[in-house]
Amino acid sequence: MNKYDAIIIGAGLAGLGAGIRLAHYGLKVCICERHSRIGGMNSYYHRQGMLLETGLHAMTNLARPGDPKSRPLLKMLRQLRLTLEQLKVREQHHSLIRFPERTLRFDNDFATFEASVADCFPAEIDGFRRLDRMLEEFNEVNLNNHFASARSLIGRFIKDPLLTDMLLCPTCYYGSALEDDMDFSQFAILYKSVIRQGLFRPGDGIKGWLDLLLNRYQESGGELRLNCGVSRILSKDGQVTGVLTDAGEVLSTAKVLSSAGLPETQELGELPGDARFGRVAFFESTHVFKELSESEETIVFFCNTERLTYRRPEPAVDVDSGILCYPHHFKFEPGDFRPPPTIKTSVLANPARFPAEKAAAMAEVEALTVRMTGADPGNAIFRDACTPQTIVRYTGRKEGAIYGSPDKCLTGKTALQGLYVCGIDQGFLGITGATLSGISMANLHLLL
Ligand SMILES: Cc1cc2nc3c(=O)[nH]c(=O)nc-3n(C[C@H](O)[C@H](O)[C@H](O)COP(=O)(O)OP(=O)(O)OC[C@H]3O[C@@H](n4cnc5c(N)ncnc54)[C@H](O)[C@@H]3O)c2cc1C
Structure with missing residues (x-):
């Protein structure tokens, strides 16, 4: 037995x-x-x-009917003997990478991002296109790849450190277990998954x-x-x-x-x-509202300081950068499971400060959410927090290391x-x- x-x-x-x-x-x-x-x-x-x-927040690696079979999402479905129709792909509207001086926009059409880079960083567009071509040819899933610093490799193509930070912001926040940098193969995987291929939700x-x-x-x-x-x-x-x-x-x-x-x-x-x-841990607040004024953004990767810091903070949370997500802002169809009007805010956290400082961290992240979105906290009908402790409890990963070792x-x-x-x-x-x-x-x- x-x-x-x-x-x-x-x-x-x-x-x-x-x-x-x-x-x-x-x-x-x-x-x-x-x-x-x-x-x-x-x-x-x-x-x-x-x-x-x-x-x-969103599934990465969007694929549409007719896309090449080598697309990761189609490979995954084939191996599971499931289909795109069963997954019910519901695409994002658009997302932002927002820094104090510039904002890049992307959706599920790569041309949008490319035009946004050209518009915000005209002197860097040739270097960015070369980086993109190099990434296209790079085999990020080769099991023999060795560690290389994404920050320094990107720096060979991009001279403006602000653009490097803006490329690292969504990729680190969606998957770097390393502080202030990431492995180049991981960067290539996430760049292709999030920016090149795009974001969606399962309809159910x-x-x-x-x-x-x-x-x-x-x-x-x-x-x-x-x-x-x-x-x-x-x-x-x-x-x-x-x-x-x-x-x-x-x-x-x-x-x-x-x-x-x-x-x-x-x-x-x-x-x-x-x-x-791993040392990278997050605090994520969830606020459900009676109603929210409509905006079309699906996800905002933000940094409110000049340079991106992606490391375990000394205080309970670091509200200088993070992710805002609106899980109800996708192109839903009738009959779908549609989340209520919700904002999720994810920021870096120090696991040693929890649970003692959970309430103070929640207040700080709520104030950030209100500041950045204009949402009325009086309209919130439910609030909750996922702390590093929650991750320990539900996954067994030490210190809530969200992206592991x-x-x-x-x-x-x-x-x-x-x-x-x-x-x-x-x-x-x-x-x-x-x-x-x-x-x-x-x-x-x-x-x-
Ligand atoms: C707040 C948050 C937001 C995220 N947002 C997104 C997103 O928008 N899009 C996206 O693609 N990804 C997102 N992710 C990341 C994604 O959830 C993970 O990368 C992925 O789910 C990891 O899957 P896994 O199976 O490797 O690990 P896990 O999900 O950690 O699964 C491991 C499982 O093993 C079990 N386990 C551990 N030890 C034992 C044991 N000794 N005995 C028995 N069982 C054990 C755990 O209970 C757990 O169920 C997010 C993660 C978090 C925490």
Whole structure:
């Protein structure tokens, strides 16, 4: 009963993507999830009769019918045996990168961004086009890529540090585990995912998408154990033999795929680990309003100081830069799940200050939200906060490191035979990236 071909740790998007692949191929697979609900960082909860989403601002890597099959989103869907119609792609209106002196605009047509760069930085447009061409040819998903500083490589093409900061603002905020910089491969992935390909939402929201994934997994024969944390990965003579659950049960297997994070997985396997725990943590406020005056922006990546600082702040939160998201500003269609009028504000946070300073942090972020959007706080019918502690509680990632360890494990291999890593610490993050990571690690290591 307790013997499996493969065990997956975590029912976030990476774990679900991997599980679906293995179940499709007839493996006896079990996903062990510590929580009572699937989705990991991307999940949902109910309050005051409303369904509220965690994590989801927008999905990246937009693809439309007829796009080349090599598009990451189409690859992901093909591997899951799902379609664009089932995902119900609802595109963004437009988004901004807003700094004190300049604002760049982008939507799902790259020409908009290119024209905006030409308009705001006429002296840099040739360099920007060269950078874009170089990125187009760069293979960011090559598992043999080594670390290179995005900031210094961008600097070879762009002379104005303001434009470099404006390119790093959305890419760091959507996926850098490194402070004040990012790995160039990560930059290339995020630039292509967010700026080149674009943003959208699933028409049925994150719950609809998770339901579809779970259904696909279970109808293919996959087993899901909720409230089933893994407290140890068992091994003998350097080979995985199974896992020990928090309840003390032993599940036997020769193959474990972990989406728990690289340093966390090294701890579970009692491996000599050198992967660092990440330092980048966020505070995200959610305000639901009775009504909000209409604007067409979907997401605003902002920096209110001259230069971008992307590092753990000394105080509880750093309100100098961050993300404003309007999850109800997408091109919805009748019958869709449409979030209520909502503003989500995400800023950098210091995990050591929580929970003691949660209320003060919320007041500071609410004041920022009001200042930047003109929203009337008196109109708010619900407010909530996702702190670094929330991330620890719901994902097990130490200190709420939202993008995991700065040390990625691109091959997915560990020091133990049969133990592999997928998800954000394998190197691909976000909803589409994490799912693709699970799929590709399952294909590479478990479907031999
Ligand atoms: C506030 C916020 C906003 C975001 N916005 C976006 C967005 O707009 N667009 C986007 O694409 N991405 C967004 N992301 C990022 C995205 O959510 C993640 O990159 C992605 O979901 C990571 O998936 P994962 O499966 O790798 O990890 P996780 O979601 O962390 O899943 C790991 C799972 O493993 C489980 N687990 C861990 N340890 C154990 C254990 N020992 N035993 C059993 N189970 C265990 C956890 O409970 C969890 O369910 C956001 C994230 C946050 C927090």
